[in-house]
Amino acid sequence: MEQLKDLESARERAGGGSTSPPYERPGVVAAAVYQHGQRIRDIRIEEAGEWRSRENAVVWIGLHEPDEVLLHQVQAEFNLHALAIEDAAQPHQRPKLEIYGDAMFIVARTAHMKDDEIIFGETHLFVGRGYVVSVRHGDSSSYLAVRQRCEATPAALAHGENYILYSILDFIVDNYMPVIEVVQEEVEKLEDLVLRQQLEKSDIERLYLLRRKLLRLRNAVVPLVDVCRRYEHIDLPGMDPTLQSLFRDVTDHVRRVQEDIDALREVLAFAFEASVMIGQTEQTAIARKLAAWAAILAVPTAIAGIYGMNFNEMPELKFRYGYFFVLGVIAFLCLFLFTFFRRRKWL
Numbered sequence: 001m002e003q004l005k006d007l008e009s010a011r012e013r014a015g016g017g018s019t020s021p022p023y024e025r026p027g028v029v030a031a032a033v034y035q036h037g038q039r040i041r042d043i044r045i046e047e048a049g050e051w052r053s054r055e056n057a058v059v060w061i062g063l064h065e066p067d068e069v070l071l072h073q074v075q076a077e078f079n080l081h082a083l084a085i086e087d088a089a090q091p092h093q094r095p096k097l098e099i100y101g102d103a104m105f106i107v108a109r110t111a112h113m114k115d116d117e118i119i120f121g122e123t124h125l126f127v128g129r130g131y132v133v134s135v136r137h138g139d140s141s142s143y144l145a146v147r148q149r150c151e152a153t154p155a156a157l158a159h160g161e162n163y164i165l166y167s168i169l170d171f172i173v174d175n176y177m178p179v180i181e182v183v184q185e186e187v188e189k190l191e192d193l194v195l196r197q198q199l200e201k202s203d204i205e206r207l208y209l210l211r212r213k214l215l216r217l218r219n220a221v222v223p224l225v226d227v228c229r230r231y232e233h234i235d236l237p238g239m240d241p242t243l244q245s246l247f248r249d250v251t252d253h254v255r256r257v258q259e260d261i262d263a264l265r266e267v268l269a270f271a272f273e274a275s276v277m278i279g280q281t282e283q284t285a286i287a288r289k290l291a292a293w294a295a296i297l298a299v300p301t302a303i304a305g306i307y308g309m310n311f312n313e314m315p316e317l318k319f320r321y322g323y324f325f326v327l328g329v330i331a332f333l334c335l336f337l338f339t340f341f342r343r344r345k346w347l
Contacts, residue, residue: 027066029136030147033059038155045070052130055081058160059131062143066135078131081105081323088124091137095223097230103128106165106227108172109220111179118179118213120220123172125165125199132164146171159243166246169228173250176221180264183217186210187264187271194271194278204275211268218261225254292341299333 025045033040033051035058043051043059052059063070068089075085081100087093087107098105103126110121121140126133132142146167150157157163228251279347303326307316316322341347 007082025070027063027070029062029064030144031061032147034151037156037158039151045073045077048074048131052078054130054337056158056160057130058164059271060147061131061133062136062147062163063134064136071135074126074133078103078126078128078133080126080133084126088126088135090194091122093122093124095220095227097227106112108169108224108227109139110172111217111220112141112175113179113182114139116182118183118217120216123168125168127161127165130161132161132168134168139233140170141175142167143171162243163246165231166243169224169247170250170253171254173224174258176217179217180257180260183214183264184211184260188268191267191271194274204272207268207272207275211265213264214261214268218258218265221257222255225251225258228254243286280290290344291336292346295341296334296337299337300330303330 028045030042031045031048032042033048035054035056035267040057045061048061049061051057061074063074066074071085071089074080075082080103082103084098084100084103087098087105093107095109096107099137106123106125106127108123110123112121113119119139121136121138123140124135124137126135136143150164151168186206190203190210193203228247229246307314307326316326319325338347
């Protein structure tokens with residue numbers, strides 16, 4: 001009861017009767033404190049350090065492209081490592097997990113579909129005793145849905161910062177699946193197109209762009225496998241076997257996404273190779289037809305060339321039916337060659 005009174009008095013000191021959230025400032029998406037899985041109140045960044053030190057309390061702050069002043073203020077409240085703050089201020093970091101004392105710094109790449117394009121974002125997470133700070137860069141999905149889902153299950157949220165981290169990572173991995181499904185549909189269309197006809201230049205460009213997208217998606221997903229696997233075995237305060245099993249589930253999902261990406265890249269590689277082989281086969285067929293017709297046309301050309309040499313002493317020139325005989329020989333030889341090449345399926 002005394003603790004609840006302290007919370008109420010702190011609420012009165014901080015907010016009074018104002019209806020606007022106390023965290024309203026550029027870069028701050030949400031800032032709230034939870035105790036025993038229940039949302040107590042919204043807080044200002046300046047209050048975060050005090051609240052995270054309370055028993056069974058966890059502070060959850062969401063930032064979007066914060067400036068250096070805001071990051072350094074968060075650093076002061078939670079005593080975050082300077083190197084982690086430096087990384088969080090710079091986007092385009094490789095997914096990783098770094099441990100600084102009793103706190104962790106995690107980088108994850110996000111992906112979602114927007115206007116038939118894969119949009120990549122980046123999330124930096126600071127996790128320690130009694131707090132979680134998420135820093136989003138780029139056009140990444142909001143974690144409002146994650147916060148609402150956690151607040152709807154107070155028993156699970158009572159696990160604190162580790163459950164929040166699990167929920168965010170699970171949300172990031174789940175958002176990979178719609179991207180994979182859209183890419184898979186495009187890959188299947190290209191695969192069917194390869195079987196029906198030779199790929200045009202535009203189709204080859206589309207195939208190349210799909211492979212490049214999958215490569216970027218793979219670069220975002222694969223390092224996250226190591227992050228989740230490492231988190232399964234980290235001995236952190238408040239971590240229990242139940243949460244470790246949840247992180248194993250996230251790891252399995254990430255691995256499945258990785259396998260799907262690798263399978264799609266292989267399909268695209270096979271489609272390209274099949275298109276090249278089909279093109280070579282068609283070129284070979286055309287070359288055979290040209291060679292066959294060249295051989296057929298060589299017969300009248302050669303005979304006409306012989307009788308066009310203008311020698312006076314050519315016995316065949318005096319033959320009465322020589323012209324018709326030569327035409328018959330030419331027709332016979334051309335028909336013979338045509339039949340021969342047709343049986344060999346050159347024509």
